Amino acid sequence: MSDLASVVRQSRAGLITLVTTITVGGLAYWGVTGLEQNVALELSTFQTREAGENAKLNEKNAELGFLKSNFTRFETLRGSGLAGNADREGWAETLLKVHKNKALPDTLSYTLLVPVPVPGIEPSPTVAPAQAHDMTLTLDSIHEGELFEFLSSYEQQVRGRFRVQSCQLSSPSSKGLNASCILRFFNQPLTPPLAAPST
Numbered sequence: 001m002s003d004l005a006s007v008v009r010q011s012r013a014g015l016i017t018l019v020t021t022i023t024v025g026g027l028a029y030w031g032v033t034g035l036e037q038n039v040a041l042e043l044s045t046f047q048t049r050e051a052g053e054n055a056k057l058n059e060k061n062a063e064l065g066f067l068k069s070n071f072t073r074f075e076t077l078r079g080s081g082l083a084g085n086a087d088r089e090g091w092a093e094t095l096l097k098v099h100k101n102k103a104l105p106d107t108l109s110y111t112l113l114v115p116v117p118v119p120g121i122e123p124s125p126t127v128a129p130a131q132a133h134d135m136t137l138t139l140d141s142i143h144e145g146e147l148f149e150f151l152s153s154y155e156q157q158v159r160g161r162f163r164v165q166s167c168q169l170s171s172p173s174s175k176g177l178n179a180s181c182i183l184r185f186f187n188q189p190l191t192p193p194l195a196a197p198s199t
Helices: 003-010 012-080 088-101 144-157
Strands: 109-112 131-142 161-173 176-187
Touching: 088 109, 088 131, 088 144, 131 144, 131 161, 144 161, 144 176
Parallel strands: none
Antiparallel strands: 109 131, 131 176, 161 176
């Protein structure tokens, strides 16, 4: 038997241990490398998701900043009656109060027509359409100056915004004129429109 074979036989246990150690080390390295790749993939996925959530958060913060910066304007619009529920009852009550305070002839008659969507505005499924509310009023035996003063006082006291759509003066006499006017109020409801029933 050669010296080499004798050395191999005597070192057999050590060689088996060495091979086993190298094999276990290789498997461990392979496992750690795979685990590292999995962790890197999970970290990349998490970072992508975090970036997406941060983008959403920044968008929401921008929206919140916009709302905060415009809240005072919105409250002003709501306080003036342009936004929110239309104060139709208040419009009529204020009209009668101003007429009484001006001591005008007791010839006032008015009609508040059903609101209609403001023409020329595209409908939206999420925002109720802006509305126009026409109020027709007639006054007999009134002078032009009294009519202008009456409408000016009404505009200052009523909770809402309107424009004089038309005003016709007729039948002049010593007592005054007959006035027939249309006042158009504008309002933006805040509730979304009702969904159309499905068939």
